[in-house]
Amino acid sequence: MTYVFSGTGNSQWVANRLQGLVDDDAKVYGMVFPVYAWGIPKIVEEYIQNHLQDILKADYVYAIMTCGDDIGHADEVLSKQLEGRLDAVFSVHMPNTYVCLPGFDVDKAEVAEAKVKETIQRLPTIAESINRRERRTEVTRGKWAWLKTQVLRPLFNKFLINxxxxxxxxxxxxxxxxxxxxxxxxxxxxxxxxxxxxxxxxxxxxxxxxxxxxxxxxxxxxxxxxxxxxxxxxx
Ligand SMILES: Cc1cc2nc3c(=O)[nH]c(=O)nc-3n(C[C@H](O)[C@H](O)[C@H](O)COP(=O)(O)O)c2cc1C
Missing domain, CATH: 3.30.70.20 (Alpha-Beta Plaits)
Incomplete structure (x- = not known):
């Protein structure tokens, strides 16, 4: 089973490419979705709350989070939601979509292309890890990760999801x-x-x-x- 949420296509594109690389296995639960404010989107949180029992029945649970730059401690936010049952988590770079604050804009074409190229190269290795059911955390936390996830994320959720x-x-x-x-x-x-x-x-x-x-x-x-x-x- 694979759960995909994608606002603007990046995560869907990653999930589509992964489909040919990851073995079909009913006992594996995969999730692909974007990072929002160094955490996980509200809709993904709600999905997990509503499907937690099904997810916990899987033998192996993995997530691939797409991000523009860095995820802070979003993987820990996700793991907490999953009551610690996150076996492997990866973040992959994709073109940025956040534009609603000063200083944030979409990437220049060459930057966006470089991110997609890097992700295309990484996906087969990520898929191998998943197929071998490895326990793994391979994420880009970035600078001030704790501050971003623990301080800025709650403020974002309170005032800017609006x-x-x-x-x-x-x-x-x-x-x-x-x-x-x-x-x-x-x-x-x-x-x-x-x-x-x-x-x-x-x-x-x-x-x-x-x-x-x-x-x-x-x-x-x-x-x-x-x-x-x-x-x-x-x-
Ligand atoms: C509300 C919002 C918040 C975001 N927050 C982050 C972030 O904290 N870190 C980051 O690197 N990218 C962030 N991004 C960029 C997205 O995670 C990235 O572009 C992602 O690939 C979009 O996936 P999608 O096209 O599947 O929606 C944010 C985008 C949005 C819309």
Whole structure:
């Protein structure tokens, strides 16, 4: 069994590539998803809470977390959620998708390509480890890992997982791509074509922002001059 959550395609792409490399084994539970704020996405936390008994029945549990740069102690957050039953955990670099604060933007094309190339090279070795059921932690923690996960992450979760800052600007063409694409069904469009966020389930995956063909979805003031993650590999 493999659980995949992907906001903007990176983790789905990793999971697809891994499929041909990892042996099919019903007793192995795999998870592939992005790192959010040096922790795990709210939707993944909820999934684990709801499926914990099934996950704990597996003989071997592994996770691959995709990240733009570093994960802090996200692997420990995950392991705690899984009551310590995380046999192997890997982080892999993929193009960055976080753009909602000053100083954070999508990667330049060459940086994004280098990350994808590095991940393509690592995946077969990661798959071998999984197939051998090795107990392994291979992650990029980065600097100030404790501070990021223990101090910044709770602040992020409290104040910045908040869909009330999303809006569409005058470039919105009412194509409904954001409405249809939202993995949590959290976006609406009224009869006048006005896009709204429901303030119910947002997990801050930014699919609405990155997939908008007109870059019309914005988050407060901070996304005004930011790029979108558009790379050939996820087309
Ligand atoms: C809300 C949010 C928070 C993020 N936090 C981090 C982070 O703490 N560290 C990091 O390296 N990348 C971070 N990223 C970047 C993503 O983890 C990375 O781009 C990931 O590959 C996206 O996967 P996806 O396309 O499957 O959604 C964040 C992205 C988002 C949207």
């Amino acid at each position: 869909d009330k800052y999303f809006y569409t600007n005058r470039y919105c063409s009412h194509c409904k791509r954001c409405v249809r694409g939202c993995p949590l069904n959290n976006i609406t469009m009224d009869e006048d074509g006005k896009v709204g966020w429901k303030h119910e389930h947002c997990t801050m995956c930014l699919r609405c922002y990155h997939r908008c063909p007109n870059n019309a979805v914005q988050f407060g003031k901070f996304t005004k001059k930011k790029g979108q993650k558009i790379h050939d590999f996820d087309r």
